[in-house]
Amino acid sequence: ATRMAMDRLNDKTVLVRKQAMQLLTALLENNPFMGNLDPKPYRDKLSELYKQVIDNLPGAIKEAKEQAVAEEVEDASEETALEVEQATLAAVMNEVDGWTEQEMSEEQQQYKIKVNALKFTQSALEFIDIFEDATTNLEGMILSANVSDVTEALRFFVQARHFQLPCAVTGIKRSLALMW
Known part of the structure; x- marks a missing residue:
């Protein structure tokens, strides 16, 4: 399911990408590997x-x-x-x-x-x-013109940081550019 959701991040349809990011966030939140994914x-x-x-x-x-x-x-x-x-x-x-x-x-x-x-x-x-x-795909979503892509990508990176995934740091740094 995780690999399939990662593949769907490249889809052209906004709704499919949004659902894929929501699935990835849910998989991350409910992972069976404890609280630390370092x-x-x-x-x-x-x-x-x-x-x-x-x-x-x-x-x-x-x-x-x-x-x-x-x-x-x-x-x-x-x-x-x-x-x-x-x-x-x-x-x-x-x-x-x-x-x-x-x-x-x-x-x-x-x-x-x-x-x-x-x-x-x-x-x-x-x-x-x-x-x-899949970090590059997810980071690309932060710079998307579509609001739902940006929102779901930010939500994912916040959860990824909570679980200490290394990709979260670069994603959050990229999101800081949105504020300027």
Whole structure:
């Protein structure tokens, strides 16, 4: 829904742009990622969780990763290394999703909690990045000749500042030009 609303900001119809900005503001107000959407703490947490998840891989996945890394040494490309890491994470997430509460040991439960926290943190960063990518469109709305575009863009940037999105600072600075 967020990506679709961002796409609708480029629409020619004023009503569509207004509704898209209202949707984005509502998504921001009701986001599931707590009150702070500053990406830095999420990036720090992501790297910490990633390290913990990779360091404690389940046996079969660990063996497959080691084999892929050994084959990768022959290829010696960064793309292959990234693909191996992404495939490893995907395999871990799929395996952990298949675990049931009755079958899990205490160690597996803790591992599943860390994997779920990793998923949550990745989702939060994707959500933040979507808003950051659309900053230029939203800033353009502030300079629009249409009053509803300006009003909704200002409303969005006020909410974005409340949730500490980095794009809010530049948007609010641009809105100061409206006062002069």
